[in-house]
Amino acid sequence: MTTASYRIRPAGPDDAAFLADVTLTATRAQGRLPADFDEADWRGGFEEWSLESIDDPATDLNVIELDGRPVGRLRISRTPGSVELNGIQLHPDAQNRGIGTAIITELQSEAATRGVPLELHVERDNPNARRLYDRLGFTKTGEDGAEDVMQWTQLWNAAVAKRYDTPGTGMFAPEVLGPTVDRLAELADGGRALEFAIGTGRVAVPLSERGVPVSGIELSNAMIAELRTKVDETAIPVVVGDMSIVRAPGEFSLVYLVFNTISNLLTQEQQVECFRNAARHLSPGGRFVIELWVPELRRLPPGTPATVGVAEPGYILLDTYDVLNQHVVSHHFHFGEGTQAELGRTPHRYIWPAELDLMAQLAGFTLESRHADWTGSPFTADSPSHISVYRLSTT
The missing domain is CATH 3.40.50.150 (Vaccinia Virus protein VP39)
Incomplete structure (x- = not known):
């Protein structure tokens, strides 16, 4: 399958109605709306929440475009310890074209580069989304109400x-x-x-x-x-x-x-x-x-955010500290006789x-x-x- 060419842009206040439309249309197409669903009430609340998300510096609310027209919604949060996929919805006409897979794969690449997990919630009554996440290597880590909590990480892969x-x-x-x-x-x-x-x-x-x-x-x-x-x-x-x-x-x-x-x-x-x-x-x-x-903060020189934990033939461990959030990222360098090295990262909260x-x-x-x-x-x-x-x- 060839992935369609898409573009992601930040959502603005004028996009609030579209974001509600595409979420509602995608959910209705899956047959997941309850019998007593009050569309007017839901739409008003969703648009208000979307406007709040646009103004929230901790959240990236985006519009997905295909051939210059809006076809989807993407909401992401980034914290020191994770990348969080808070929601992705595509209009039915834009589904099954590889867009969702490509977006999630990009987020996996971002999470791997940062050395943190990619996390999301998926409704248990949404088997299509669950199959996609299973295929992309996500693991169920818990439950939150009617949703399963899932996580992907490259830290402990095969x-x-x-x-x-x-x-x-x-x-x-x-x-x-x-x-x-x-x-x-x-x-x-x-x-x-x-x-x-x-x-x-x-x-x-x-x-x-x-x-x-x-x-x-x-x-x-x-x-x-x-x-x-x-x-x-x-x-x-x-x-x-x-x-x-x-x-x-x-x-x-x-x-x-x-x-x-x-x-x-x-x-x-x-x-x-x-x-x-x-x-x-x-x-x-x-x-x-x-x-x-x-x-090991006593070993941290003033003004220097890193310490060398191990330095031995074939392996160097470098720890970088974020003392404000009590985070440390361990950078593991493995190398041989040549000029190439393999880098792995593991994040921690000390x-x-x-x-x-x-x-x-x-x-x-x-x-x-x-x-x-x-x-x-x-x-x-x-x-x-x-x-x-x-x-x-x-x-």
Whole structure:
């Protein structure tokens, strides 16, 4: 199929009536208008909302044009942590010409360049849109009323998942993984364990082999596919979705989140919800364990927004900081003997230990212990990371 030539331009006040028209026409063509739909009332409210969106600096409301005539509506929001597709509607005459796919692909490219996810909501009674998003690689991460929340990210795609495991070295080294599994097995205390962001099973598989029943939540289907090369669904069941929202069946004595992964949630609100979701899964007195790095702002030279985290043959890690929003983007440079390098980016929101403790309190936890590593070394002002164990109330 050849993609039609289209143009996107900013919407103005004179476009408010058209934006309502095209949204109404597209929805009516799909047979999705309720029987008691009040068109006049809806149109008045929608046009007013469109005018507000035009004036909103945080939102880009656009008109899609084809051959010089308006045929669609596109609304996008951009935040430090994501690109959000708030809505795309095309007149039926402009559909099935590749325009929607091309626009979303451009947004995916933008999100990948920034190193952030592309997010959207889709109504459950809109199967055509859902099929498009599924085809373009979006994953359902939660629900919001009558809508599914979906996300696309290049951070944990198939290529990343394939090279994620480094058996015997790095975070897979026995001296790293052994104490991790030992401590988690102790904290599970004979009960079931749930891993948020289970990934390829770096921790879950050896913990399961120790006799601890383990389940998982994971956003990336590619990472789950790698996990499935090691164990099947009966051994370690996994629910696909956002660890701050999605529920796994059953009750657990331990929920754990390792290797700085809570910082992959890019807002304070999402991080608090992660604690609350852990609490929802735990039995009274259960534990939530977090492994997290301590922000390295003391290493940040005045006036310089970046630090070098790792510099070794074939790999350089450069972290750039946005101290206003507590965001850091890790830039991973992989290179060989030649002049070419491969760049990958991972965005994070860093959290101070005291802030983490307050998040825990908001979810009903108290801090039980904090150590510098999995072997129980004392946590000090110079510790680069910590293992924090939070306990849920028994009442």
